[in-house]
Amino acid sequence: MRINPTVSRPLPRLGDEYTRTYFGEWAAGRLVVQHCPECGHWQHYPRALCEKCGATPVFEEQEPAGVVWTYTIIRQMGTEPFRSEAPYPVAMIALAGGIKIMGTITDCEPEQVRIGMRVRGYPVVYGEIGLPFWRPDTSDQPVAGEDGSHG
Numbered sequence: 001m002r003i004n005p006t007v008s009r010p011l012p013r014l015g016d017e018y019t020r021t022y023f024g025e026w027a028a029g030r031l032v033v034q035h036c037p038e039c040g041h042w043q044h045y046p047r048a049l050c051e052k053c054g055a056t057p058v059f060e061e062q063e064p065a066g067v068v069w070t071y072t073i074i075r076q077m078g079t080e081p082f083r084s085e086a087p088y089p090v091a092m093i094a095l096a097g098g099i100k101i102m103g104t105i106t107d108c109e110p111e112q113v114r115i116g117m118r119v120r121g122y123p124v125v126y127g128e129i130g131l132p133f134w135r136p137d138t139s140d141q142p143v144a145g146e147d148g149s150h151g
């Protein structure tokens with residue numbers, strides 16, 4: 001499946017600055033994740049406070065690369081554009097350091113998706129919102145921090 005960027009799709013509501021930052025940075029091709037300067041905790045989705053200590057987290061850019069941690073294949077969906085796009089794989093992507101982000105994997109057959117498969121994120125841009133999608137990473141570059149560090 002490939003995403004057709006001219007097809008309208010439901011978009012997130014940009015109700016707070018954290019959500020605006022996250023999807024706005026994706027629109028520019030950058031994946032940002034929150035990091036706590038007090039306790040070192042990384043978190044996703046974006047929110048006002050560190051979920052561990054209550055301090056104010058800061059966004060830090062991450063390489064939009066990870067591995068499929070788990071996935072399912074959506075075969076039935078009642079609403080467009082998802083109905084026309086099914087079947088499609090939806091995965092939890094584990095970034096370097098362990099942050100997990102849910103996303104749709106494109107540019108391959110659903111049956112080709114495997115746990116541990118390397119993927120790269122890319123945005124499909126709707127105005128100020130970049131919706132993250134993921135595709136197989138066919139480069140020979142190892143994913144930074146696959147050993148669990150926060151490369």
Ligand SMILES: [Zn+2]
Pocket residue numbers: 036037038039040041050051052053054055
């Ligand atoms: Zn913290």
